Amino acid sequence: MYPISPLFADYLKRHDREFLIKAIINGEEYSNAVIVEHSIENSLSLSQGFEIGNAIPSKLTIKLRLKNELPSNARIMPYISLSTSGLTWDNAAYPWQEMTIPWTGGGTEWMPLGEFFVDSREKVNDVWVYTCYDKLVTADVAYISQLTYPATMKAVWDEICARLGFSYDSSVQINSSYKIQAGPVGFTCRQMMGYIAGANSASVFVGKDGKIKFKRYVAGAPAVFEMTSSDYIRVKQTNPVKSFTRIEVTYDTEDGLTYTAGTGDDNHTLKYENPFMTQTMVNNLQATLNGFSYLPMTMEARGFPQLEHGDVISFAKYEGNSWLDATIPWDSANIPWSGIVQYQTLILHQVLSFKGGLKLTIEAPSISEQQSEFAIDGSLTSQVNNLNKNAVKEGKAYYGATITRSAGLTIEREDHLSKAVFNSDELSFYAGGNKALWFDLPNRKFKFAGDLEAVGGTFTGTLNGVDGIFTGDLSAVGGTFTGTLQGVDGTFTGTLQAGKVVGGDITGTTINGSTIIGSVLKTAQSGRRIEIDSTSGFRTFDSSNNNRIRITTANDNGVSAISFYGTGGGFAGEINSYQSQNQLNIISDSILIGSNSNANPIYMNGATRFNGLVTINSGISGITVDNISGLSSQLFSLQSQINTLSQAFYSHTHNVNIGTHNHGNPQNQNWPANGGNFTTSTP
Known part of the structure; x- marks a missing residue:
């Protein structure tokens, strides 16, 4: 059941409810001014009884008043809401933190009703009627696996969903130990999804949010929704309560091979076809479904859009009688004093229709006990069944062999590794999807692609090489080799003498010889x-x-x-x-000599001459005075001259006479000893 808010659930129960609808079509929103009506049909069973392992697309029929026609495969997502225009503070008995109602009024949250794609259309007067299906319809494509087998069912499921662009929710629970032993051949992706779901006691459907979901059936599951007598218009029980205690799974329909688990008659046996089931899987399935039961019925009810197919529901039904009409024994009566009896069933088929109001039709069909126990075949049915057992059917695989009008007899491994095709136009053997050995009918030649390995025997006559590799020993008794001779391995014995080679290719792993003379040698073309x-x-x-x-x-x-x-x-x-x-x-024009590591510098041995300007952008190390010719003697001469100049400078003195200095008074005796002559000190 799709989750809804308390406000939405409360307004669904009201008799004065008013629905708001809209649809998002290819990203553009359309209101109820355009939508005339629509109905959504959901199913989990295609028969008149309970089934597992189905993946049935849901169907949307919508009428739109549009000027322009919708494009092919247009994506349509209908939504529904409930008007809250009459909501007052006195009536708003809801938790404050859970309410998201705007102050300007409006409606409840918009609930999605699914995701559909246009399949067909017709125009009636000025109204377009579109028939649409959900994304499961896109799974009707051949399943070609890239996995290595044996592979888990979970890996196969994920590969399919990744290829189709499907996302799935947490309801998809696949037993991690369940495996598919060999690559499936001749199945669609939707069939494989159904087989995987059935092995895990489930069916597949697309939820209202557009995600892939499992409806898993379990004995004793509680009801998720309860209907009172005021919630439905009428209900009709179509058969007694249906229950299952025994499981019978057919894994080979041609030979009628089955696995069984549990005990019970045909009326209490769930029959199912799945080529990938094992006895262990059947035992687990029986343990899960043992005692599973539901009440077969049909019901017309008020619309409850949150219900999903597969939901377990309960409903109340008045079955009281007057004392005069109570003809059953007292000790057998199990009727409450109120006369209202509670029943439980599940939704196997439902139709939700909107045309101003919302209407819901629910079905839970079952096969009657008489149909289960006394299935009598007529003369024509008996002949057809006998023909099915003995006749070879067109397109049906028999241990890898199929016969079709287009290909004749085809024999193919389940993992597609090898295949053989035999008809009047083609005699071919395939390996990995490519021809390995075939008969070229127009040229009357057999052709090989790949390796031709000689185990024994002798080739005589003319051997023309079209393509491929010869391994082992090739001994030529006679004849002429033409075309391409490619040697991967093996030994040529005797003498291989080329009188003349014109054209053609010689391909080999190793060529040993003294001299190879040719015009051009290439490592690649x-x-x-x-x-x-x-x-x-x-x-x-x-x-x-x-x-x-x-x-x-x-x-x-x-x-x-x-x-x-x-x-x-x-x-x-x-x-x-x-x-x-x-x-x-x-x-x-420019030469760079460099080293990738400072630990491995560039060495120049011998005399080196630079005839042009030398520019050094970084420091130089390792050059001493003795490494430069003549520099040592020049520096010694300069040092001697510097020493002479230094000695002369530091030992220099001279005399200075400052004359008589008595400040104009001859009485002052001035410099009596030397008369004003002085000698300076050294620097």
Whole structure:
């Protein structure tokens, strides 16, 4: 059951309820001014009884008054709300923190009713009628697995959901120990989802929020919604209470092979087909469903949009009689004094219709006990059943073999690793989806793709190699080999003598020989490669087919060179030498000699000459005075001169005469000893 607020639940119970509807179609919102009416049909069973392991798309039929037609596969999401325009403070008996009602009034929250996609349409007068289905309809595509088998059912489920872009909620609970032993062949994604759900006592459906969900059936599950007698218009019990104590699962429909668990007659046996079930799975299924029961009925009720198919519901029904009409024994009567009896059932099929108001139709069908016990086949049915047992059916797999009108006889492994096709136009063996051995009908030739390994025997006549690899020993008695001979492994015995080889390819792992003479040697046909030829010498190419390095064989003036080219093909520089110069030249517009590590510097041995300006951008270490020719004697001479100048400077003195200084008074005797002559001190 979809969760709703207390306000929404309370207003659904009111008799003066007023619905608001809208629909989001391809991202654009449409109100009830456009929506005339709609109905949503949900099912968990396609038969007249209870089933598990179904994945049935829900159906939306909506009438819209539109000027323009909706595009193909348009996405439609209907919503419903309840008007709160009459809500007063006295009536608002709801928890304050749970209320999200705007002060301006309006309605309750918008409840989604599902996600659907347009399938077909018709126009009646000025109203478009669209028939839509939910996303499960997109699962009707072939399931081709990329998993390695055996694989868990959970891994298969996740692979399917990832491929289809489905998201699922926590209701999807898959037993982690359940496995599928071999890759499924001939099943759709929707079938596989149903098989996985059935093994886990569930069916698959799309919830109102657009997520994939499981409806898991468990014996004794409590009701999630209770209907009073005022909530429905009429209810009709169609059969006695249906219960199950025994499980019978058919895992091979052709031979009628089954697994069973539990005890009980046909009326209490749940029959189910699933090719991936094991006895352990059936035992677990019976333990989960043992005693599962429901009341078969049909009901027309007021609309409760939160109910989902598979929900267990209870309802009250008045069954009281007057004393005069009570014809049953007193000790057998189980009627309460109020006359109201409570029943429990589940929703296997429901239709929610909106046309101004909301109406709900609920069904829980079952097969009667007489149908279960006394199923009598007529003469035609008996003949058809006998034909089904003995006839080979078109498109039906028999241990990997199928017969169809388009392909004839096809034999294929379950994991698609190998396949053989036999018909009047094709005789082919496939490996991994590609032809490995086939008959080329127009050319009257058998062709191999891959490896041809000789276990024994002798090839005589002419062997033409179309493609492939020969391994082992190939001994030629006679004949001529033409085409491509590719040797991966093995030993050639005897003498292999080529009188003349014209054209064709020789492919091998190792070629041993003294001399190989040819015009061009390539490591690849194009792209990144090395080429050797007599004209252009040794060349390397990048992935863009640009020649980056070339070792030429030119002999002009005795030159030999290694030339370098940029990514655009332009000349970048070369390393060459001339016999007349007797030296190695490195030539380019700019030359960088560098080391990737300071621990491994660049070494220059021998005399080095720089004929141009030298610029040093960092410090120099390891050069002493003795390493530079003549520098030591020059520095010694400069030091001697500096010492002489220093000695002369620091030992220099001179005389100074300051004359008579008596301040104009001859009585003052001034400098009597030396008459005003003084000698200065050294610096």
